[in-house]
Amino acid sequence: MVNPKRITKELADLQNEPVDNVVIEPNEDNIYRWTAIVSGPSGTPYEGGKFNLQLDFPIEYPFKAPKVKFNTKIYHPNVDDNGNMCVGIVKSEAWKPSTKAQTIILSILQLLQEPNPDDALVASIAEEYNKNRILFDKNAAEWTQKYAK
Known part of the structure; x- marks a missing residue:
């Protein structure tokens, strides 16, 4: 087993200096x-x-990327x-061991602010995002009201 020192330190850093609008709770x-x-x-x-x-986070972290999943339903092309x-920095081909958990969380926030329809998991939502933003x-917003309260 890999020494959990790095993940423990990253968690402590995030708890000491939290990212705005994000609460981290370790299991x-x-x-x-x-x-x-x-x-x-x-x-x-x-x-x-x-x-x-x-x-x-895999036991091999930071040499392998963590898996990130929304447990709350969200209407989003990615x-x-x-x-x-679909977050670019956690794709296995793009992963770098120097990437920290904080960077992953900031990338998720960025994706909520600016969806990336060119790297979509749901083509129909990406098409709607590109062709009919309203x-x-x-x-x-309706999904947010329905599922994210």
């Missing part, structure tokens, strides 16, 4: 499983929502129906 029994409660960024259709995410998300914003 009591497993330092490699975190829950993040992310507040939807203001000025986005996700504003006012509280999104529950799960971060599963998140599928199962909560799987409808996209309406649908995303």
Whole structure:
């Protein structure tokens, strides 16, 4: 087993200097499983929502990327129906061991502020985002009201 010193330090850093609008809760029994409660960024259709995410860090962390999943349903081109998300820096081909958990969390916040329809998991939502932003914003806001309270 890999020494959990790095993940323990990153967790302590995040608890001492939290990222705005994000609360990290480690699993009591497993330092490699975190829950993040992310507040939807203001000025986005996700504003006012509280999104529950799960971060599963592999035992090989930081040499392998964590898996990040939305437990709260969200209307977003980069998140599928199962909560799987497409965040560039955690893709295995793009992962770097120097990437920290804080960077991953900031990337998730950035994706909520600026979806990336060019790297979509849900093509229909990406198309709506590109072609009818008003409808996209309406649908995303409705889902936020329905699921992220």
